[in-house]
Amino acid sequence: MKWFLLSLGLGLAGLLIATTSNCADLKPLPSSPKLIALGKQVYSQQCTACHGVGGRGDGEAAYLLYPKPRDFVAAKYRLVSTWERVPTDQDLFDTISRGMPGSSMPSWGHLPAEQRWGLVHYIKSLAEKPLEIKSQKAPNAEGSGGQGVIQPPPAPPFDSAARTRALEMYKEACASCHGATARGDGAEKQVDEEGYPTRPRDLTAGIFKGNHDPLSLYRHIVAGIPGSPMPMSDWAWGADAWHLVNYVRSLSSDTQRERVEMKKFSLQAMRVKTLPDHPESGIWRSAPPVNLHLMPLWWRSDRPEEVTVRAVHDGKELAILMVWQDDTNDHTALRPQDFRDAAAVQFSLAANPPFFAMGEKAAAVNIWMWKSERQADLEPAYQDLEKTYPNLGIDSYPNISRSAVEQPFRNALTLQSDPTFVTGWGAGNIVSDPQRKSPAEDLAARGFGTLQARPRIDQRVDARGVYGHGSYEVMFRRPLTPNGQGSVALQPGTTVPVAFAVWNGSAGDRDGKKSVTIWQELKIGK
């Protein structure tokens, strides 16, 4: 009976592997000038911001990113399945499709397969040295002399003897860097081949750069990760690498492994009779929650992993609720070294969205941003400098709208000053206005460094955020009909591309240092 169950289990596992790899393959498309041209077109829209126009990994956003975007000219790829440590077309396709968790490379699995194959062949064409894979040759028993794609022997069962062997091998060959407890806490400081600091992966966190199905993981263990300190473990070829695959996979769960993939999800904004007027309103319960995956642009292990989003509308207004975890309520930004928590929703004005980060020159995005210190300014009062520095002497300017006897002397706080001398406020910038009544800003952007507030009279986004129990709940509301240029139209029955961002002030997040999702789709119900 036991045998029967075991073989049934193995059979099922085999079936599972077969199904996953079938889904992933979708028949490779061979290179052709037409496909390369398509790849180039997609590349220029989706990839240049990070990887650069020439593919040198030096795009506009590259300085904000860690790990760094790949240089396609040097073509030193990390995820390879061959003995010569060169990626196959399938390796590149898989990386594009799944992205690279643990970096800011998101999944592009939502692009049609043809476009992804186009990208594969286009980026290959950028390499200064062609990527060559030798003809297939099996290695000897010690794992030496193999050529071509690593083809492991059939997987042995992961029974208790195999587990013991895996633990032994882990201790001998992996613990030195990944740590005895597999938390990536080996004692050595490491750098990659470009000289950037790097850390061995915390294997309990489930962040696998490449596919984590057993076969892919097997190949990544045997081939190592070129360019990084992770060496080739050809010694493990045969059964040992299978034992290690099974052991390493047992340290994390499917849920963990899936959560780090930057995927596209679908949000439904259903029509309700009455809109919620508070983040904790019971009406939100009728809206289906969707957990969206977040990635920090500068990767760190202490990060918000998910933001849970709900949306509803009443035919007149749309309401969106964002919920995410944050251990600290950072709601002042008075000292230069202090940063606030914040959240933002980004909408594409076009149905075919531009690059997911801040739009493009030719395609603007509309952004609603909520700031925790703005919320605190309203509840109960504007947080002026005295909140952090009581009795601080502050130089002041005469307020010409007041009489001579009413002039402020020292200790004139912002609100008592003449706006003319508080330049942003004086110039009418809503972001600097200490008297604003909403914690939300309605903004527009056309690429990095172009963010600006929409005109004061067009500010119609309302928001409310509450903090408690280590998490934020922030809701936004705005009428469905757009007002003015750069305002997103939210017609019932349409689908609007939407993306989200979260800032953690105590982690130093501000501006481009944040955690983001890629474009999601928001379906506004009729």
Added chain:
Amino acid sequence: MRRIIIGGSAITVLLFGFYLHYRGNLTATALAASPGGTISGRVVLVGDAPAAKKIKVTKDNEKCGAEITAEDLVVGSDKGIQYAVVSVAGLKGAPPKPANPPAIDQKGCVFRPHVLIAPVGVGVDILNSDGILHNFHTGSAKNSPMNRAQPGFRKKMTETFTQPEIIKVNCDAHSWMSAWLVVTDHPYIDATDGSGAFKINDVPPGNHTVEVWHETLGKVTKTVAVKAGEEAKITIELSKK
């Protein structure tokens, strides 16, 4: 009939090939047999020798000890520089066939030797006397870069390099470990010993340029006249920039 002609020409080509091969061998033998000269001497440091850098060991202390002395600049007696690579530029010749395969050991968490000269196409034995995990990570450009794990139970790995190149070797498990693999396609090369001395035998007579490379002091060249059967003695000075 045509087939015979084609067959015939193939045989001719083959024969001609053999002839060339034979002739080539003859020339090589003739060169080696003709009495060459020797270039010997020392590589020395100009200026004060810096104190050897000590690196504190933070892991695997039972095998690596508490402290490692860096070998990026080893200055011995009379300011002789160890681990400088001296070669004669522009000379071609069959790479030397060593009696024993060149070997580099990882012992006490240090690569021994720090500089290893290996002929192209000859397997280099990579040994692990420590019995703990090391990884052999090369920063090569002409040879395909490699990074192979060598757990403690894997006492020996062999790796062959096909292009002449000076390759830096690191171990990511022990960041202080470094070595240089000098892959050569000719026999006119030597690495200096603890007193900075080197010796290159069987150099064809004539004027030659001697090149010295050191990992931290860089490269210098010097011309030297070699006479058959004689030893040309030179001293090459390196200085910190």
